Amino acid sequence: MSKATILLMGMFYxxxxxxxxxxxxxxxxxxxxxxxxLVASLADRCEIVVTNGGRGISAQEMAQLPKLRLVACxxxxxxxxxxxxxxxxxxxVSNTPDVLTDDVADMALALLLGTMRRIPQGDRFxxxxxxxxxxxxxxxxxxxxxxxxxxxxxxxxAIASRCEAFNTEVGYFGPNRKSDVSYxxxxxxxxxxxxxxxxxxxxxxxxxxxxxxxxxxxxxxxPDGVFINIARGSVVDQEAMIxxxxxxxxxxxxxxxxxxxxxxxxxxxxxxxxxxHPHQGSATHPTRAAMGQLVIxxxxxxxxxxxxxxxxx
Amino acid sequence: MSKATILLMGMFYxxxxxxxxxxxxxxxxxxxxxxxxLVASLADRCEIVVTNGGRGISAQEMAQLPKLRLVACxxxxxxxxxxxxxxxxxxxVSNTPDVLTDDVADMALALLLGTMRRIPQGDRFxxxxxxxxxxxxxxxxxxxxxxxxxxxxxxxxAIASRCEAFNTEVGYFGPNRKSDVSYxxxxxxxxxxxxxxxxxxxxxxxxxxxxxxxxxxxxxxxPDGVFINIARGSVVDQEAMIxxxxxxxxxxxxxxxxxxxxxxxxxxxxxxxxxxHPHQGSATHPTRAAMGQLVIxxxxxxxxxxxxxxxxx
Numbered sequence: 334m335s336k337a338t339i340l341l342m343g344m345f346y347x348x349x350x351x352x353x354x355x356x357x358x359x360x361x362x363x364x365x366x367x368x369x370x371l372v373a374s375l376a377d378r379c380e381i382v383v384t385n386g387g388r389g390i391s392a393q394e395m396a397q398l399p400k401l402r403l404v405a406c407x408x409x410x411x412x413x414x415x416x417x418x419x420x421x422x423x424x425x426v427s428n429t430p431d432v433l434t435d436d437v438a439d440m441a442l443a444l445l446l447g448t449m450r451r452i453p454q455g456d457r458f459x460x461x462x463x464x465x466x467x468x469x470x471x472x473x474x475x476x477x478x479x480x481x482x483x484x485x486x487x488x489x490x491a492i493a494s495r496c497e498a499f500n501t502e503v504g505y506f507g508p509n510r511k512s513d514v515s516y517x518x519x520x521x522x523x524x525x526x527x528x529x530x531x532x533x534x535x536x537x538x539x540x541x542x543x544x545x546x547x548x549x550x551x552x553x554x555x556p557d558g559v560f561i562n563i564a565r566g567s568v569v570d571q572e573a574m575i576x577x578x579x580x581x582x583x584x585x586x587x588x589x590x591x592x593x594x595x596x597x598x599x600x601x602x603x604x605x606x607x608x609x610h611p612h613q614g615s616a617t618h619p620t621r622a623a624m625g626q627l628v629i630x631x632x633x634x635x636x637x638x639x640x641x642x643x644x645x646x
Numbered sequence: 647m648s649k650a651t652i653l654l655m656g657m658f659y660x661x662x663x664x665x666x667x668x669x670x671x672x673x674x675x676x677x678x679x680x681x682x683x684l685v686a687s688l689a690d691r692c693e694i695v696v697t698n699g700g701r702g703i704s705a706q707e708m709a710q711l712p713k714l715r716l717v718a719c720x721x722x723x724x725x726x727x728x729x730x731x732x733x734x735x736x737x738x739v740s741n742t743p744d745v746l747t748d749d750v751a752d753m754a755l756a757l758l759l760g761t762m763r764r765i766p767q768g769d770r771f772x773x774x775x776x777x778x779x780x781x782x783x784x785x786x787x788x789x790x791x792x793x794x795x796x797x798x799x800x801x802x803x804a805i806a807s808r809c810e811a812f813n814t815e816v817g818y819f820g821p822n823r824k825s826d827v828s829y830x831x832x833x834x835x836x837x838x839x840x841x842x843x844x845x846x847x848x849x850x851x852x853x854x855x856x857x858x859x860x861x862x863x864x865x866x867x868x869p870d871g872v873f874i875n876i877a878r879g880s881v882v883d884q885e886a887m888i889x890x891x892x893x894x895x896x897x898x899x900x901x902x903x904x905x906x907x908x909x910x911x912x913x914x915x916x917x918x919x920x921x922x923h924p925h926q927g928s929a930t931h932p933t934r935a936a937m938g939q940l941v942i943x944x945x946x947x948x949x950x951x952x953x954x955x956x957x958x959x
Contacts, residue, residue, distance in 0.1 A: 346784070370682040435789045435813060442812075443763045446756035450930070452923065453760075453769035459922040460915050464908035471659070474930035476748045499755075499813035500748060540757065595777035602773050617787035619765070 339381045340372070342396065343388030345407040349625020353632070355385065372397050381405065381632055386428075387594060387612070389413020395424060395497025403635045405628050408615070409433055409488075411645050412538035412565060419646050426646040427631035430487065432623035433615035437566030438491035440614040441533055441563045444587030445496075448559055448608045449473045449531075473584075474560070475499050481529030483522060483546060485511055486566065492535055504528060507536075523548060526553040531561065535629045548573035557584045564615050566592040575600050578607060589614050650949045653685070653711065656701030658720040662938020666696065666945070667838055671841075685710050687705060694718065694945055700739075700901045700907060700925070702726020707736060713724075714829040716948045718941050721928070722746055723880060724958050725851035732959050739959040740757060740944040744802065745936035746928035751804035754876045757900030758809075761872055761921045762786045786872070786897075788812050794842030796835060796859060797849025797877065798824055805848055814847050817841060820849075839866035844874065851878030862888035870897045876927050879905040888913050 334588065336358040344350070353359060365371040372394075379398050384390050386408025392415040395401055404414055406428045419426050447453060449471050458469045478501045482489045485505040493503045493516060504517035506525045511518070519525035522545055526532050530552055536542045546560070546569040554560060560583060562569055571592045577583035579600065587608040591597050595610055601607060615624065630642045649671040657676065659665070666672060678684040685707075692711050697703050699721025704726040708714055717727055719741045732739050764785050768957050791814045791924060795802045798818040806816045814908060816931040817830035819838045825833070832838035835858055839845050845867055849855045859873070867873060875882055884905045890896035892913065902919040904910050906935060907925055914920060928937060943955045 344781075347704070400734055407843050422731050436787050439759060439812060440763060442755070443765050444869045446752060448754060449763045450756045450926065452756050452921065453766040455923040455926060456766035456921055459910055459924050464910070465926040468657075468908075469926055469929070470923045471929045471931050472926070472931050473936050474749050476930075476932065495811045498808045499752060501752050536883035595781075597772055597777070607768055608765065610768040611777040611782045613763065613768060613782055614787070616790075618784050619787050621784050636868065 337381060337632075338375055338379045339383055339632065340375055340379050341383050342362075342390055343383075343385035343407065345385050345628065346381070346621035346625040348533040349629065351624060352625070353629055356629070357381075357632070357636075358607065372531065376400070379501045381635060383628055383632065384414070386410040386413060389415075391415055392418035393424065395419065396453055403427065403631070403641070404576075405631045405635075407624055409630050410538050410565060410566070412481075416646050417427065418610050424646070425635070425641055425644055426641050427627075427641050428645050429624040429627040431642055432627060433620050434487045436617050436620040437488050437494055437614040439562055440589055440610070441488075441492045441535065442495050442609060444476060444561050444563065444589060444608055445531065445533065445559070446568075447589035448561065449475045449587050453608050454605065473500065473557075478530045478534075479504065479528060480531045480533060481506065481519065482516075483507075483525075483532060483534045483568070485516070486516065486535070486537070488563070489535035490514070492533055501531075522550045523553050526550040526558070530557065531559045533561040534564040534568045536564050536568055537552075538567050541550075541578055542568045544568070544570045546570065548572075548577075551583050552581060556581055559584055561590045562586070566590045568595065571598075575604075596614050650694060650945075651688055651692045652696055652715050652945065653688055653692050654696050655703055655707075655721065656696075656698035657695070658698050659934035660936040662935060662942065665938070666942055668951075669942070670694075670945070672696075689713070694948060696941055696945065697718065697727070699723040699726060703869045704727075704728055705731035708732065708735065716740065716945070716954070718944045718948075719958075720937055720941050723851050723878060725880070729959050733874065737959070738948070738954055738957055740940075740954050741958050742937040742940040743956055745805050745940060746933050748802045749802050749930050749933040750876055750927040751808055753843045753902055753923070754805045754848065754874055755808050756803075757874050757902060757921055757923060758844065758846065758872070761787060761874065761900035762788045762791075763896050766921050767918065786870075787912065788814065790814065791843045792811070792817065792841060793844045793846060794819065794832065795829075795840040796820075796838075796845060796847045797855075798827065798829070799848070799850070801876070802846075802848035803827075805846055814844075836866050839863040839871070843870065844868065844872045846874040847877040847881045849877050849881055852879050857881070857883045859883065859887075861890075864890050864896050867896060869894055872897055873899045874901075875899070876902045879903045879907065884911075884914075888917075891917055 380402040482505040585606040795818040898919040
């Protein structure tokens, strides 16, 4: 029996990529000198695409692979994959949920604490020798803050439970009130931002949450407010956010995600009241290995005719 | 009735310093052109010294103030105050416990998460444009780590309870086993460091804990181990720590405190596997205000002949 053919659209965790490449007939799209020629050469036999959350795959790209049966995504967010096209053409889509929840929630807390207590700023303060000329200014405290979580899914809940250990009060916005939590519910993001002193975006990306943290929400959060984003750059009005951070209309931000990554606007990089991070929410060795294993398990399930392990579509 | 005379040995939170200076006849030691002349001029009437945890006051300095009845310390750590001299001469010492516990514990977690997930390094990675050339390397995870706390006092307990929210296992070293916690107890720091993947120093400073996190303890923690210090620079063998961090014998460190602050060795600043912070454990507006109020309350208690609010000696 010949090995299944896989088109690799996006890089993922190297040790698991190595494993996958040993098991199947894999082709790296990003490394191909002529990408169109590569895709054309695989069109008659490629049933599987492996991609990552940032890269995804467009309808146009899927259309070039008429035998495609599975898009296996390394990551939980599938907003860069055209799910409508996949549904309409009987293409399954898998992702890597659960295994990354805790590390992504940890990243939210790392950015929350790092932003409130100015950890990167303090590190610069010491390294640049400024401490020798006097102490660093006093900062905000996380204690007793009201924290509004946008999206109380798996990751949002993990963030909320961590926040409870810091004597904070948690509220959340989402399409539905959850019956199994006692956190304060808001059916409007602006109303939540008005109540909150910190807003943490933890919702999926895609059209339904595009710019859900609007200019009005950021203005409601206000001059002493803190915004944390571990979701997607698309969920916040980035232009308004930068303008408010620069002008004092928003206090501070801690950002793991951006519009059009890895391009971070110079206006954002120029600010001292932001903590910037290069989309590393799930980027720890144990979690990336577990995510890579889920990709391999979903591919194997398809090849062997079993049900996918973590199917989205 | 004339105002009580206070010698201010160390700076503290400005708004509360302003309040104190309005209430009493205050003299700033650090601002005096001739410090000896200032002290001599106050010797016949100065009953109160206000200092901070870093500055403290020596036996020699106390001896120059024969009327001294109170040293009010801004900070919980009184290791820079000669307590033996104070006891022998009937001088009371007060500090500012409890009000700073939560913010100092938050700082421990900020450094722990910042060190494990490389938050300042990620901020530099983005700001320096390195993300444009490829992703940041994958890091350690905090999840399921064994964390050994040196000193399970008020702050150590607050750190431990936060760590529980991150799916970690907590152990502790201290002079006595605590009957009211279920954390694993160690009567030896090296044994704890051998068991742990992270060691967090949260004990008081002073002679009893000098270099308690020894070279042997750091070696036991090992190449993948992480050391966090929000206690005092004196509690760790800083020279061994730097040597091990530079040579791969210790994985990483997050440090809010140092020997001989604010002087941080160039060898430490040169390292990429450390997160450095300029002794800001309690440095938030609400906590510094509460600490300053406790200083004022202790001074008022002495002046008005009441019992001190938070007496150490």
